[in-house]
Amino acid sequence: MGLQILAADDNEFAGLQYKKIFEKHQHNITIAKDGEACVEAYKKRLEESHSDGNPFNVVLLDFVMPKKNGVRVAKEILELRPHQKIIFVSAFGNGILDDAAVFLKDDVEIIQKPFSLEFLVNKIESTHALKNMR
Amino acid sequence: MENHKTSTSLRIGISVAMIIMMLGLALFLNAFTTYAITNQMKVLSDLNMPVGQEITRTYAIQQMQQHIFDDITTYQKLSSQKNYDVSKIQFESYDNQWNYEVKKIKNLTDAFLNYGLDNDTVVDLAIMSANLSEIESIHSLYMQKTNQIFNAYDKGKTSDLDTMITTVKTQQNQINLKIILLNDEVQTLTDSLNAGVEESKQKSFTLQMIIIISTGIMSLALGYFLNLINKDLVQEVIKKTRSLQKANRKLERMNVLKDDFINIASHELKSPLHPIYGFVELAQNGDIGSEEALAGISKQARQLEEVANRILDVSRIDNGILQLSYEKFNLSNLLIEISSSCRLNLDKKIKIETRLEKEIHVEADRVRIGQVIRNLVNNAIKFTEKGTIEITMQHNIEKNFVEVTISDCGPGIHPDILPNLFNKFITKGPNAESWNGNGLGLYLSREIINVHGGHIFAYNNKDLGATFKFTIPIMRHLKAKELHQKIMN
Numbered sequence: 001m002g003l004q005i006l007a008a009d010d011n012e013f014a015g016l017q018y019k020k021i022f023e024k025h026q027h028n029i030t031i032a033k034d035g036e037a038c039v040e041a042y043k044k045r046l047e048e049s050h051s052d053g054n055p056f057n058v059v060l061l062d063f064v065m066p067k068k069n070g071v072r073v074a075k076e077i078l079e080l081r082p083h084q085k086i087i088f089v090s091a092f093g094n095g096i097l098d099d100a101a102v103f104l105k106d107d108v109e110i111i112q113k114p115f116s117l118e119f120l121v122n123k124i125e126s127t128h129a130l131k132n133m134r
Numbered sequence: 135m136e137n138h139k140t141s142t143s144l145r146i147g148i149s150v151a152m153i154i155m156m157l158g159l160a161l162f163l164n165a166f167t168t169y170a171i172t173n174q175m176k177v178l179s180d181l182n183m184p185v186g187q188e189i190t191r192t193y194a195i196q197q198m199q200q201h202i203f204d205d206i207t208t209y210q211k212l213s214s215q216k217n218y219d220v221s222k223i224q225f226e227s228y229d230n231q232w233n234y235e236v237k238k239i240k241n242l243t244d245a246f247l248n249y250g251l252d253n254d255t256v257v258d259l260a261i262m263s264a265n266l267s268e269i270e271s272i273h274s275l276y277m278q279k280t281n282q283i284f285n286a287y288d289k290g291k292t293s294d295l296d297t298m299i300t301t302v303k304t305q306q307n308q309i310n311l312k313i314i315l316l317n318d319e320v321q322t323l324t325d326s327l328n329a330g331v332e333e334s335k336q337k338s339f340t341l342q343m344i345i346i347i348s349t350g351i352m353s354l355a356l357g358y359f360l361n362l363i364n365k366d367l368v369q370e371v372i373k374k375t376r377s378l379q380k381a382n383r384k385l386e387r388m389n390v391l392k393d394d395f396i397n398i399a400s401h402e403l404k405s406p407l408h409p410i411y412g413f414v415e416l417a418q419n420g421d422i423g424s425e426e427a428l429a430g431i432s433k434q435a436r437q438l439e440e441v442a443n444r445i446l447d448v449s450r451i452d453n454g455i456l457q458l459s460y461e462k463f464n465l466s467n468l469l470i471e472i473s474s475s476c477r478l479n480l481d482k483k484i485k486i487e488t489r490l491e492k493e494i495h496v497e498a499d500r501v502r503i504g505q506v507i508r509n510l511v512n513n514a515i516k517f518t519e520k521g522t523i524e525i526t527m528q529h530n531i532e533k534n535f536v537e538v539t540i541s542d543c544g545p546g547i548h549p550d551i552l553p554n555l556f557n558k559f560i561t562k563g564p565n566a567e568s569w570n571g572n573g574l575g576l577y578l579s580r581e582i583i584n585v586h587g588g589h590i591f592a593y594n595n596k597d598l599g600a601t602f603k604f605t606i607p608i609m610r611h612l613k614a615k616e617l618h619q620k621i622m623n
Binding site: 013014 | 401404406408412413415419422
């Protein structure tokens with residue numbers, strides 16, 4: 001059974017690559033090209049699902065995006081679903097994220113760019129498996 | 135400030151000099167007054183007193199002589215020859231004494247004149263001297279008359295002498311009176327000398343008071359000026375402290391900017407790398423074809439190059455080594471070229487329209503100006519969802535400038551950002567709500583235009599979107615003659 005993934009990245013190639021790799025591993029992925037599109041995609045899925053659970057197993061967010069940045073998108077999503085698993089991908093050093101990390105919870109993680117696509121897939125799959133075991 | 139301080143120091147110098155001068159003057163005045171008073175006191179003690187004494191003695195001798203004369207006439211009437219002779223000898227001896235005393239007075243009065251006295255005293259002395267001479271001449275007449283009387287007595291002529299005796303008596307009275315008057319004059323002189331001493335004392339006291347008060351005023355002024363200098367110094371310290379604080383704040387700001395620069399540079403350089411690794415990974419696993427991967431990698435590499443170039447440009451500008459290579463080129467063609475290439479990459483519902491007044495050749499750095507135009511057009515595209523981007527060009531040969539305007543239909547520029555739009559990293563920071571570009575494009579554009587001697591500015595349109603405008607000189611070095619020829623043509 002594949003995971004439901006929402007990924008937001010303004011780099012078209014990065015989005016394309018997420019799609020390739022996750023589809024290869026039989027996961028269902030939605031790509032958004034900016035922060036606003038990402039929030040809209042999340043809300044749309046939420047409306048369609050009609051359930052109390054999270055609409056996506058994981059949301060991948062680029063930190064820096066047009067219209068709405070990753071932090072703002074995360075805030076809006078967490079308001080809708082406070083236990084939504086979110087992974088930030090960022091090209092910034094860790095220091096710059098310190099103040100943004102104030103509101104970050106257990107369900108929120110940060111991965112620094114660049115990273116291997118397989119590493120990302122493994123990370124998401126293992127986290128999900130661990131969560132299911134609990 | 136400098137002038138003010140100099141004048142205050144000058145005032146302090148003058149005050150100190152005046153205080154010293156006043157003190158010197160006071161000392162001098164004191165010495166002078168002491169000398170004058172001592173002199174007058176000396177005149178009083180050395181001369182006036184002896185003269186007074188002598189006059190008294192002269193008066194006494196005169197009295198004695200008169201008594202003896204009366205005795206002689208009496209003895210003559212009584213025919214007491216012996217007593218008559220003794221009295222006559224006494225009479226003559228008094229005469230000698232009288233002459234001696236008068237001579238003494240004369241000598242003393244003459245000595246007065248050697249003391250360097252004031253005019254009034256000298257006049258008084260002259261009157262005294264004249265009176266003394268008068269007394270002397272009356273006395274000699276008196277002596278003549280008495281001798282005549284004595285001669286007559288000796289010859290036994292006693293009758294008809296009453297007239298002569300009366301004359302002698304009159305002369306005696308005159309002499310007495312004159313001596314008393316002379317004594318009065320001496321007294322007057324003493325009084326006036328005493329008064330002079332008092333006056334000198336009073337004058338000296340008044341002058342010294344004036345000097346003391348003036349010195350006090352000078353000291354107050356000195357204090358005031360010192361206070362002024364002190365205030366100036368305090369102000370100076372406050373000013374210096376403020377400017378240091380300002381410099382410190384500027385350094386702090388620059389430090390923050392530097393940190394931002396490093397963060398942004400690292401972000402901008404790392405971002406294109408991520409998809410490159412992704413393409414390599416996907417191609418290696420056979421998930422995508424190598425051609426697709428290479429095309430993607432090459433596009434990302436170009437983006438990486440662009441970012442690297444921008445960062446290099448910024449550091450060149452910051453170090454003041456941005457060099458322009460001037461050439462003459464057709465600005466209209468450059469604008470058309472750029473707008474055409476931008477149209478090719480458009481995937482939005484955007485139209486790019488150009489309205490170029492007339493072909494114009496400018497003397498500028500073609501590559502750099504192209505960079506500015508591309509940056510402005512790309513910004514316009516980035517912020518416009520749909521609508522028209524308008525590129526217009528106008529020129530003014532007389533004023534030697536060409537103006538390029540690029541307006542979009544986007545959301546416009548946020549009023550908070552607008553004043554600092556062309557500063558480094560102003561558009562966005564890493565924590566900003568929205569992110570577009572690396573915050574260096576407009577900064578570079580402004581610097582490039584400024585180095586050309588032109589201006590760049592931006593404003594929000596009344597209805598929709600924002601407008602960017604820049605001007606550059608048409609000719610780099612425009613000579614008056616060329617200008618004239620251009621106008622004539």
